[in-house]
Amino acid sequence: MLKLRYLVIALVLLSFTSIFIGVKDISPLSLFNLTEEQLHILLVSRVPRLISIIIAGVSLSICGLIMQQITRNKFVSPTTAGTMDWARFGILISLILFTSASPIVKMLVASTFALIGTFLFMSILNRIKHKGTIFTPLVGIMLGNIIGSITTFFALKEDLVQNMSSWLQGDFSLILKGRYELLYISIPLVIVAFLYANRFTIAGMGEDFSKNLGLNYKTVVNIGLVIVALVTSVVILTVGMIPFLGLIIPNIVSLYRGDNLKNSLPHTAVLGAVFVLFCDILGRVIIYPYEISIGVTVGVLGSGIFLYLLLRRKSYAV
Secondary structure, three states: OHHHHHHHHHHHHHHHHHHOOOOOOOOHHHHHHOOHHHHHHHHHHHHHHHHHHHHHHHHHHHHHHHHHHHHOOOOOOOOOOOHHHHHHHHHHHHHHHOOOOOHHHHHHHHHHHHHHHHHHHHHHHHHOOOOOOOHHHHHHHHHHHHHHHHHHHHHHHOOOHHHHHOOOOOOOOOOOOOOOHHHHHHHHHHHHHHHOHHHHHHHOOOHHHHHHOOOOHHHHHHHHHHHHHHHHHHHHHHOOOOOOHHHHHHHHHHHHHOOOHHHHHHHHHHHHHHHHHHHHHHHHHOOOOOOOOHHHHHHHHHHHHHHHHHHOHHHHOO
C-alpha cells in the first residue's frame, strides 16, 4: 500500500499544480483574495477540467484492465480492440439519424455500437485457435481500422468531417462547466467494476475453470464489456479519443502488483489519473501560452511505453 500512498500524493500535487496553470494568472496565494473574474475561471474552467481529467484517467485505465483480464492478453484495450473506433462510428450514426439528439442519446447510440464491436472482437477471438500475445491485439487494430475507414467515408459523404474531428483526438481545452457532467456516468460504472473485481479475476482464468467454481462466466464477461462500452462512449463524447491509456497503465501496475484484479484496481485507477494529469500539464507548459492536446501527449508517451512493453514481452507479457 506504500506505492499507492505515493501515487495519491502525486495526484494531489499534480491536481494542485493543474489549477494554477493557464493564460490567466492565478497564484496559490491569490486563493485567499480571489477577484470575481478569477473565481469565475476556477469554477467554470479549471476545476471542471481537473475533474474530467481524473475521471477520464481512472475510468479508461480500469476499462483496459477489465479487457485484459477477460481476454487474458496484456496488449488488449479499448484502443487495440477497436472499441473506440466503434464508439466513434456510433457517434457518426447518431449525428446522421438524430441531428438534434441530446448527449445522452448520442452516448446510448455510441455505447450500443461500441458494445457490438467489442462482442464482434470477442467472437472473432473465440474462433481463433492460436491466440498469440501480439496477434490478438492486431486483430482488434485491423477491425478498428476497417470501422474507422467506414466512419471517414460516411463522414465525407454527409459533410460531417469537421464534426467528427472533434472526437478524433482527445482535448481538455474545451472542457467547461456544463460540458463535462456526462462523465459522472463513469463513476457508478467504476464502482461496479470494483464490486465485480474478484469475478473478473476468476473469469480471466478461462470459461471451464470459472464454471467449475460456480461462476456464470458469460454474465460476468458481458457485464465487463458493457462497462467498457459505456465508459468508452462517455469519454469520447466528452473529451475525445485518448490512445494507449487503457493499454499501458494496467501493464505498468501488473509489474509490481500482479494480476489479481482486486489488488491492482486502486493502483490502476490512481496511476491512470496521475498519468493523464501529468500529460495534460506537460501539454500546457511546453508551448505556453498555447497547449498541445491530450491525445498527442498521451499518444507520444504512451506509444513509447507500449514499444518498451513489446520489446520486453518475454519478461512481462502473458
